[in-house]
Amino acid sequence: MVSRAEHVVDNWPRIFPCLDGTSRRACSTLSQGFALLQGEAHRPSASPVVQPPRQRCFRFLAPGERTEHVALVSYPRSGNSLLRALLEEVTGIVTGTDTRPNRTLSRALSQFGMQGEGVLDERVWIVKTHWPERAGYEPWKARRAILLVRNPFDCFDSYFNMTLTNTHNVSLAESQYEVFADVWDRLVRHEIEIWRKFNEYWLASGVPLIAVRYEDLVREPHEVLRRVVTFVERGASGGVADDTALRAHIAAVLARAPSEELGPYKPRVGRVGASLGRFSSDQRAAVVAAAGRTLKAFGYDPKTQGFPEELRMPKEDRCMQRGTREAMVVNDTAREIELRGADDPFGRAMTRFRKSHTAGDTRPLPVKAGTPYHISGAGTVEHLGGLG
Numbered sequence: 356m357v358s359r360a361e362h363v364v365d366n367w368p369r370i371f372p373c374l375d376g377t378s379r380r381a382c383s384t385l386s387q388g389f390a391l392l393q394g395e396a397h398r399p400s401a402s403p404v405v406q407p408p409r410q411r412c413f414r415f416l417a418p419g420e421r422t423e424h425v426a427l428v429s430y431p432r433s434g435n436s437l438l439r440a441l442l443e444e445v446t447g448i449v450t451g452t453d454t455r456p457n458r459t460l461s462r463a464l465s466q467f468g469m470q471g472e473g474v475l476d477e478r479v480w481i482v483k484t485h486w487p488e489r490a491g492y493e494p495w496k497a498r499r500a501i502l503l504v505r506n507p508f509d510c511f512d513s514y515f516n517m518t519l520t521n522t523h524n525v526s527l528a529e530s531q532y533e534v535f536a537d538v539w540d541r542l543v544r545h546e547i548e549i550w551r552k553f554n555e556y557w558l559a560s561g562v563p564l565i566a567v568r569y570e571d572l573v574r575e576p577h578e579v580l581r582r583v584v585t586f587v588e589r590g591a592s593g594g595v596a597d598d599t600a601l602r603a604h605i606a607a608v609l610a611r612a613p614s615e616e617l618g619p620y621k622p623r624v625g626r627v628g629a630s631l632g633r634f635s636s637d638q639r640a641a642v643v644a645a646a647g648r649t650l651k652a653f654g655y656d657p658k659t660q661g662f663p664e665e666l667r668m669p670k671e672d673r674c675m676q677r678g679t680r681e682a683m684v685v686n687d688t689a690r691e692i693e694l695r696g697a698d699d700p701f702g703r704a705m706t707r708f709r710k711s712h713t714a715g716d717t718r719p720l721p722v723k724a725g726t727p728y729h730i731s732g733a734g735t736v737e738h739l740g741g742l743g
Contacts, residue, residue: 413443413447413448413449413470414447414448414449415448415449415474415478415479416448416477416478416479416480418477419477420477421477421480423480423498423499423682424479424480424481424482424495424496424497424498425480425481425482425497425498425499425500425501425587426482426484426497426499426500426501426562426685427439427442427450427481427482427483427484427500427501427503428483428484428485428486428500428501428502428503428557429483429485429502429503429504429505430485430488430504430505430510430549430550430553430554431485431488431510431514431517432505432509432510432511432513432514432517433503433504433505433510433569434503434505434569434572434573435483435503436523437569437572437573438501438503438567438569438572438583439481439483441572441576441580441608442481442580442583442584444608444611445580445584445604445605445608446584448479448480448481449470449474449478449479450479450480450481450482450483451473451474451475451476451478451479451480451481451482451483452472452473452474452475452482452483452484452491453473453475453482453483453484453486453491453492453493453495453685453686454472454473454483454485454491454492455473455492457473473492475491475493475495480587481501481587482495482497482685484685484686486685486686486693487553487556487691487692487693487694488549488553488693488694488695489693489694489695489702489703490686490688490693491685491686492686493686494684494685494686494687494688494689495684495685495686496682496683496684496685497562497682497683497684497685498562498563498681498682499562499563499564499586499587499678500557500560500562500563500564500565501564501565501567501583501586501587502554502557502558502564502565502566502567503567503568503569503572504554504566504567504568504569504653505568505569505570506569506570506627506628506653506655506662506663507546507547507550507642507646507650507655508628508630508631508633508634508642508655508657509627509628509629509630509631510546510550511542511543511546511547511550511630512630512633513630514542514546515527515538515539515542518701518705518706518708518709519531519535519705519709519720520719520720520722520727520728521706521709521716521727521728522725522726522727522728524725525722525723525724525725525726525727526722526723526724526725527720527721527722527723528720528721528722528723529723530721531720531721532633538708539633540638541700541701542701543634543638543641543642544638544641544645545700545701546701547641547642547645547646548645548646549694549695549701550646551645551646551649551650552694553694554649554653555649556694558676560683561678561679561680561683562678562680562681562682562683563586563676563677563678564675564676564678565582565583565586565674565675565676566653566674566675566676567579567582567583567674568653568654568668570627570663570666571668573627574627574668575668576609577602577605577606577609578668580605580609581598581601581602581605582671582674584601584605585601586675627663627666628662628663628664631657631662631663639657639658643656643658654666654667654669716728716729717729
């Protein structure tokens with residue numbers, strides 16, 4: 356997947372002593388998290404425990420437990436929340452974000468059970484960001500990165516729905532694609548440039564990186580989670596994880612429910628490539644012309660690579676990049692600029708556009724099912740993405 360990628364060492368120390376009864380004075384973060392899920396370890400008093408809706412038991416890190424942050428990076432609507440939720444299930448550790456927690460969609464994720472919204476300090480280890488597509492609320496340092504990529508056809512359709520309903524999981528009625536046909540066409544042609552530049556930025560970032568496709572995550576969650584957990588743990592352990600123990604633990608986690616049900620909310624459309632039919636031949640050609648090389652690097656070209664039918668999971672060594680620097684500053688707006696300018700019509704300006712067509716969110720656009728973001732005439736939120 357990633358050209359000239361190099362696979363890092365293939366020897367790891369055992370990181371699951373609590374799973375087989377082995378006694379160790381110093382347990383790794385993952386070992387403590389796994390043991391906590393199994394009921395075999397006491398929770399550190401300095402680490403608050405969260406009780407999300409599905410009775411999952413996750414915790415924040417104790418002071419000094421980790422000394423680095425791992426960036427979980429993606430273009431919007433690439434499955435970031437699903438991967439975060441699965442990593443929380445596997446590790447028992449809350450994931451953070453650099454999004455302000457008081458934003459509508461962040462509040463919705465908190466209500467869905469994601470307790471690390473807006474947390475950037477030493478309490479979290481893996482941190483979600485959309486930088487440089489847009490900046491988070493403050494700079495922070497990342498020592499490695501998980502690049503989560505999704506095909507632009509499904510991404511853009513999901514993004515279109517999100518911006519016009521202001522929810523994560525509500526779908527517009529089919530009639531709205533006709534009403535906003537011009538907006539959809541301009542969004543496709545504009546966003547493919549953002550999608551391309553975003554992914555190319557992180558591939559060239561210089562920090563140790565693993566590239567993960569959303570399509571592989573939903574089709575082969577066991578293997579993707581094994582790769583990601585091994586990658587993020589490498590920085591702290593420096594040795595060889597017992598692959599048998601890791602695989603067994605992930606299998607036990609995923610046996611509780613299908614992976615999509617372990618996410619914070621049910622996706623709008625689960626089938627890979629389901630949105631391809633919304634793209635006209637001209638729009639497909641525009642996507643390929645604007646991002647052909649990057650599109651093909653991930654196997655997403657419908658014409659020459661048979662996407663989505665011929666999509667196959669790449670070998671692990673093709674998804675890894677060794678770093679050329681120890682760390683990078685995320686949200687470094689003093690030195691870099693966001694991919695979206697202040698006047699970008701499909702960034703935060705979409706909020707103004709939606710409100711102009713919904714009387715300030717008091718009359719939401721027609722939807723297939725679910726409850727769109729709705730503010731009553733009195734100015735209070737009556738419903739929030741089906742949570743009200």
